[in-house]
Amino acid sequence: MFTFLFGNRYRSSVVHFFFLKLQFLFRCWSNLGTGVVFLPKILHHSQVVVATHAYGNRSGVRYMTGGLKVYYIPWRPFLMQNTLPTFYGTLSIIRTILVREKISLVHGHQAFSTLCHEALMHARTMGYKAVFTDHSLYGFADVGSIHMNKVLQFTLADVSQAICVSHTSKENTVLRSGLPPERVFVIPNAVDTAMFKPAPKPLDRNEIIIVVISRLVYRKGADLLVEVIPEVCRIYPNVRFIVGGDGPKRVRLEEMREKHSLQDRVEMLGAVPHAQVQSVLISGHIFLNSSLTEAFCIAILEAASCGLLTVSTRVGGVPEVLPDDMIVLAEPDPVDMVLAIRKAISILPKIDPQVMHERMKKLYNWHDVAKRTEIVYDRALKCSNQNLIERLSRYLSCGAWAGKLFALVMIIDYLLWHLLRLWKPTEDIDKVPDFILPNNQDGKSSRFKGIQKLSLNLNMIAQKKKAHIDTTELCLAKILRHFLRISWRI
Amino acid sequence: MDASTGNSSFLTPRRWRKVAYGGMQPGYDDNHTDETFLADMVMNASVVKRDILKVMKDSVAISQYLCIVSLVILVWSYTLRSTLDENSLLLLDTSLLGSGFLILVLTEEMLSLNLLFHYILNISFFITGLSVLAPIYQTLTRSLSSDSIWAVTISLLMLHLFLHDYSGSTIKAPGALQNPTLTSCISLNASVVASVFVASRLPSRIHVFAIMLFSLLVFLFAPLVTYCVKKYSFRLHLLFSLVLMVVTLSFVYILNKLLFVLLLGLLVFVNMVCPYFLIRIQEYKFEINGPWDEAKLCFDITD
Numbered sequence: 001m002f003t004f005l006f007g008n009r010y011r012s013s014v015v016h017f018f019f020l021k022l023q024f025l026f027r028c029w030s031n032l033g034t035g036v037v038f039l040p041k042i043l044h045h046s047q048v049v050v051a052t053h054a055y056g057n058r059s060g061v062r063y064m065t066g067g068l069k070v071y072y073i074p075w076r077p078f079l080m081q082n083t084l085p086t087f088y089g090t091l092s093i094i095r096t097i098l099v100r101e102k103i104s105l106v107h108g109h110q111a112f113s114t115l116c117h118e119a120l121m122h123a124r125t126m127g128y129k130a131v132f133t134d135h136s137l138y139g140f141a142d143v144g145s146i147h148m149n150k151v152l153q154f155t156l157a158d159v160s161q162a163i164c165v166s167h168t169s170k171e172n173t174v175l176r177s178g179l180p181p182e183r184v185f186v187i188p189n190a191v192d193t194a195m196f197k198p199a200p201k202p203l204d205r206n207e208i209i210i211v212v213i214s215r216l217v218y219r220k221g222a223d224l225l226v227e228v229i230p231e232v233c234r235i236y237p238n239v240r241f242i243v244g245g246d247g248p249k250r251v252r253l254e255e256m257r258e259k260h261s262l263q264d265r266v267e268m269l270g271a272v273p274h275a276q277v278q279s280v281l282i283s284g285h286i287f288l289n290s291s292l293t294e295a296f297c298i299a300i301l302e303a304a305s306c307g308l309l310t311v312s313t314r315v316g317g318v319p320e321v322l323p324d325d326m327i328v329l330a331e332p333d334p335v336d337m338v339l340a341i342r343k344a345i346s347i348l349p350k351i352d353p354q355v356m357h358e359r360m361k362k363l364y365n366w367h368d369v370a371k372r373t374e375i376v377y378d379r380a381l382k383c384s385n386q387n388l389i390e391r392l393s394r395y396l397s398c399g400a401w402a403g404k405l406f407a408l409v410m411i412i413d414y415l416l417w418h419l420l421r422l423w424k425p426t427e428d429i430d431k432v433p434d435f436i437l438p439n440n441q442d443g444k445s446s447r448f449k450g451i452q453k454l455s456l457n458l459n460m461i462a463q464k465k466k467a468h469i470d471t472t473e474l475c476l477a478k479i480l481r482h483f484l485r486i487s488w489r490i
Numbered sequence: 491m492d493a494s495t496g497n498s499s500f501l502t503p504r505r506w507r508k509v510a511y512g513g514m515q516p517g518y519d520d521n522h523t524d525e526t527f528l529a530d531m532v533m534n535a536s537v538v539k540r541d542i543l544k545v546m547k548d549s550v551a552i553s554q555y556l557c558i559v560s561l562v563i564l565v566w567s568y569t570l571r572s573t574l575d576e577n578s579l580l581l582l583d584t585s586l587l588g589s590g591f592l593i594l595v596l597t598e599e600m601l602s603l604n605l606l607f608h609y610i611l612n613i614s615f616f617i618t619g620l621s622v623l624a625p626i627y628q629t630l631t632r633s634l635s636s637d638s639i640w641a642v643t644i645s646l647l648m649l650h651l652f653l654h655d656y657s658g659s660t661i662k663a664p665g666a667l668q669n670p671t672l673t674s675c676i677s678l679n680a681s682v683v684a685s686v687f688v689a690s691r692l693p694s695r696i697h698v699f700a701i702m703l704f705s706l707l708v709f710l711f712a713p714l715v716t717y718c719v720k721k722y723s724f725r726l727h728l729l730f731s732l733v734l735m736v737v738t739l740s741f742v743y744i745l746n747k748l749l750f751v752l753l754l755g756l757l758v759f760v761n762m763v764c765p766y767f768l769i770r771i772q773e774y775k776f777e778i779n780g781p782w783d784e785a786k787l788c789f790d791i792t793d
Binding site (some may be wrong): 028137139140141159165166167168169171172174175181182183184185186188191207219221222224227231293313315317320321322323330334335362363364365368372373376 | 508509510511512513514518520521523528529530531689775778780781782784785787788789791
């Protein structure tokens with residue numbers, strides 16, 4: 001997970017801290033990651049710190065573009081980028097991070113992430129304000145969903161505000177968690193229109209190229225692709241497919257390709273790194289999305305920003321994402337999808353990629369998202385502080401048995417927190433000094449300069465304070481220098 | 491701005507739209523909850539309203555099978571005590587076979603001579619194979635103690651009863667569409683193994699052959715026969731079950747009073763208490779469906 005820490009350069013006491021969950025593959029990572037990278041640049045009166053758990057050999061503290069600080073907490077993920085749920089194990093490290101960075105608000109993302117739930121629980125115990133964002137849709141019927149919804153009900157019982165990425169997602173979250181709808185804000189994701197530009201020269205329309213970029217899993221409708229692609233290739237001899245992405249269903253797609261002899265008409269690219277997604281998108285005319293469930297599909301935004309016409313299944317929040325003239329919707333049924341592709345091919349001559357790109361710039365904007373998020377933060381910060389007794393009543397209303405269990409969990413957390421305060425007093429935790437970064441909006445050179453300056457600052461600090469510095473600060477400075485050298489090369 | 495007066499306000503004539511693009515909608519906050527909120531939610535779409543009499547009548551199938559299994563256990567205990575000798579067992583087998591065939595012929599609409607001949611051929615192969623294997627079964631568990639045998643038999647029979655497919659038959663008449671599930675196959679195998687264990691405790695080869703034939707006839711073909719009866723006429727099925735229950739209870743009464751009480755209690759529980767409980771808790775069923783559901787594929791995925 002990434003966490004955004006928003007800190008105020010001008011009002012250093014207002015620092016926000018939240019967790020963001022990394023999606024399963026790097027592609028989705030970079031979708032949220034672009035937000036991670038963008039928001040610090042845009043939010044001038046907030047500072048962001050991100051906390052997540054360690055990935056591979058990434059562990060410790062790193063600095064990203066724009067001075068974004070990322071804490072990779074050394075807890076190993078065990079299943080689908082998720083750590084084992086330890087109820088109170090993360091209390092100590094989260095408290096240290098929150099105190100060290102002078103945080104004032106914790107923002108957690110993704111209901112599936114155990115670290116998020118634990119961080120929000122500890123943040124509420126320690127008196128910080130909490131905001132939660134839900135990025136996915138879940139069902140109600142099977143055993144896993146029932147447990148997940150109960151955990152969500154526990155976490156959201158005491159959260160100040162919640163954010164959902166679409167209106168359908170808001171309805172789903174409200175039903176799952178029992179939150180009053182007035183406390184849920186709908187703030188959709190945005191797309192980096194500067195990166196996703198259409199091709200400089202319009203593509204030749206004699207051969208129509210349909211692009212598919214997604215994880216090839218059941219949830220993303222890879223089985224629908226297996227049925228749709230041969231049918232479309234049979235009906236339209238001038239249509240080609242480009243399929244990017246990897247996953248367990250890739251084998252089925254390869255088999256389909258062999259069975260119908262479509263090797264020259266269906267190109268399988270494998271996993272596409274995020275930096276190359278734009279070049280793959282601009283090589284096509286139509287973008288096909290066949291997912292079976294989607295709270296908000298950022299892939300569609302990227303495709304529209306590159307000037308592609310989108311054909312998608314009518315699931316979840318997809319009908320809300322684009323205006324009706326930029327997207328063709330179909331039921332998740334192969335016959336209906338083929339009809340939708342036919343309709344898309346017929347309206348393709350009327351599409352101008354540059355016009356679409358300009359429209360997307362007005363429709364989706366990270367500045368707008370940041371502004372709306374800050375409204376939520378301000379609303380959350382204005383909520384009154386409540387002590388443990390007042391908060392317990394909220395937990396007790398979660399259910400006859402569950403309410404009492406949740407209240408017990410919170411009481412134990414509160415006691416552990418006080419024990420921790422006695423053992424490691426707050427005054428002994430060093431606070432991170434404020435760094436003034438060059439406030440640049442232009443390209444990469446300034447980013448490197450910023451990181452260079454940052455490393456210089458750290459070096460100076462380390463040397464200046466050597467006499468009085470304690471070992472933790474020195475280690476931290478050394479780690480930072482080390483990681484900066486590595487991250488410079490990213 | 492107050493969202494509720496947005497519609498009538500002079501400054502914000504635009505209605506709220508359920509869309510995500512275009513940034514913040516003028517005149518409405520991000521947490522505006524429209525009247526159309528949760529309008530697409532469907533509650534209890536596929537929930538069936540149940541009637542208690544119908545549920546009770548359907549649960550008769552379960553108690554009928556319980557009685558059949560108790561009769562089998564009865565025959566086993568009489569044979570092990572040498573109350574039933576091998577000639578009466580063989581007589582029992584032939585009468586069961588004959589009545590089974592009779593019921594099949596009477597109730598099956600599309601029974602042809604070809605199919606009948608096919609069945610008879612299969613049965614004769616079956617009996618021949620069993621008579622050849624009988625000596626093996628006799629010495630199979632000689633080294634095991636009796637207690638372990640009874641313990642294993644009882645646990646296997648429990649497993650068989652739990653996993654049994656009460657709605658149909660694992661061995662289907664030719665032309666049936668539904669494939670047997672994994673649990674029904676497991677239950678069938680458990681019953682067969684239990685009968686092998688019991689048969690291996692018997693003194694002579696004829697005993698073993700007779701008891702194995704009896705057990706296998708019941709466990710393999712009784713579900714098929716009862717399914718045919720139920721399909722033919724529901725009232726016949728109810729009558730047959732009632733007769734079976736009375737016969738079983740009387741025989742068990744003669745054998746052991748405690749077992750009689752247990753069996754009676756079990757039958758009352760299955761036939762009366764469980765249906766009532768089901769109807770009571772059906773009121774709490776709350777099924778939610780809406781646009782957020784994961785789409786179901788309408789075709790089968792064939793790998």
